Amino acid sequence: MSDYLAIDHIDQVFQRGAATSEVLRDVSLRIAKGEYISIIGHSGCGKSTLLNIVAGLLRATRGGVLLEGREVNEPGPDRAVVFQNHSLLPWLTVYDNVKLAVDKVFRATRSKSERHDWVMHNLDLVQMAHARDKRPGEISGGMKQRVGIARALAMEPKVLLLDEPFGALDALTRAHLQDSVMEIHQKLGNTVLMITHDVDEAVLLSDRIVMMTNGPAATIGEILEVPLDRPRRRLDLAADPVYIRCRSAVLEFLYARHRAPTLAA
Ligand SMILES: Nc1ncnc2c1ncn2[C@@H]1O[C@H](COP(=O)(O)OP(=O)(O)OP(=O)(O)O)[C@@H](O)[C@H]1O
Ligand SMILES: [Mg+2]
Numbered sequence: 400m401s402d403y404l405a406i407d408h409i410d411q412v413f414q415r416g417a418a419t420s421e422v423l424r425d426v427s428l429r430i431a432k433g434e435y436i437s438i439i440g441h442s443g444c445g446k447s448t449l450l451n452i453v454a455g456l457l458r459a460t461r462g463g464v465l466l467e468g469r470e471v472n473e474p475g476p477d478r479a480v481v482f483q484n485h486s487l488l489p490w491l492t493v494y495d496n497v498k499l500a501v502d503k504v505f506r507a508t509r510s511k512s513e514r515h516d517w518v519m520h521n522l523d524l525v526q527m528a529h530a531r532d533k534r535p536g537e538i539s540g541g542m543k544q545r546v547g548i549a550r551a552l553a554m555e556p557k558v559l560l561l562d563e564p565f566g567a568l569d570a571l572t573r574a575h576l577q578d579s580v581m582e583i584h585q586k587l588g589n590t591v592l593m594i595t596h597d598v599d600e601a602v603l604l605s606d607r608i609v610m611m612t613n614g615p616a617a618t619i620g621e622i623l624e625v626p627l628d629r630p631r632r633r634l635d636l637a638a639d640p641v642y643i644r645c646r647s648a649v650l651e652f653l654y655a656r657h658r659a660p661t662l663a664a
Contacts, residue, residue: 403590404453408462410450422448424616426462428609433588437601439610439649443657446594450562453592454480466557476504479551483563485543487535487550494531497550504554521553522546523604525579543573545579552583561593565600574633577604585630586620598653602645603633610652613660616648620657623648 413424422445438446451457452465455474464471466478474480481591487496497518505514525545528536535543544564563571564580580586581604584591595601601608605625612620625645627636636642 401560402465403434403467404430405465406430406449406453406462407465409452409459409464410461411445411452411457412460421616422614424457424558424618426618428622430590430592432590435584435591435604436559436593436609437605437607438592438594438609438611439596439598439601439645439653440617441613441657444475444604444611444614444617446611447562450480450560450592450594454478454560458490466613475596476554476559477557479554479556479558480562481551482545482565482634483566485535485540485547487543487546489535489614492534493522493527493530493538493546494634495519496535500550501553503508508516517553521549524552524583525549529588539572541568541576544568544576548576548580552587552589557590557595559589559591561591562619563594563596566596573600578633580604581629581631598646598649601649602627602642603631603636608645610649610657612657623652 404580406426406428408420409423409426413420413422438449440446448457452459453471455478471478486501491499498514501514501518505517509517519528519531522531525548527542527545527549530538530542531641544567548564565576568576577600585590593604602625608623608625609619610621610623611617614636623645627639627641
């Protein structure tokens with residue numbers, strides 16, 4: 400199998416003084432180039448921890464991550480992260496927030512005017528070019544999130560890592576941004592690893608849904624293939640038997656077999 404991104408036998412143990420907590424145990428996952436993978440699981444099971452290991456922000460206690468056969472040890476522009484709490488720099492404009500990332504990655508290889516065009520192209524992709532001169536404090540949460548996505552895409556990452564990217568948004572904005580991310584994924588063929596709590600979002604966007612067991616020592620419980628053709632349209636899918644079957648399978652995993660610890664009888 401041609402593994403583009405391989406998560407290989409990861410354990411994560413946190414140690415604070417005498418207290419030890421085993422968060423992840425033996426997590427392995429092989430991802431093909433261009434795949435859209437969602438990770439779903441109850442709060443606190445270790446999803447963000449896993450994403451941070453892939454991002455290179457955290458070193459696994461055991462095991463490791465390989466991207467195109469090379470070990471990932473630190474953050475790099477080949478893996479862009481979009482966090483749930485949009486992490487734009489508040490003192491920079493929308494344009495400059497994206498420009499900062501573009502300059503970092505392309506200063507040596509693209510001219511000033513090419514870099515400018517590239518910033519504008521990515522702001523266009525998320526329909527934020529009109530707000531280029533605004534600061535984060537002057538735009539809505541959904542707009543900030545779109546700028547965060549533009550900034551990540553502008554780095555032309557091999558892998559896009561999304562930690563509940565739409566979690567803080569209202570339903571309409573969320574639907575709109577999901578559609579934009581689907582279009583961008585279709586157009587650019589990025590490999591995406593996305594954490595979500597939302598079952599419909601996972602089914603709509605993913606090629607495969609990775610379902611995690613509850614912690615401590617959480618691991619991958621099951622992986623569900625979503626064999627729906629692309630492009631996908633949310634309105635058509637509501638009554639699609641494959642969509643309904645996938646949705647039920649995830650709900651069944653989360654709420655029947657692996658209920659949240661506080662809810663379990
Ligand atoms: N740096 C750390 N030191 C100690 N414990 C940590 C650290 N980071 C995370 N944890 C613990 O690891 C567990 C998993 O945390 P994580 O943030 O990965 O969960 P999550 O699945 O992303 O949850 P949520 O869905 O609420 O975002 C939690 O019990 C958390 O307290
Ligand atoms: Mg998290």
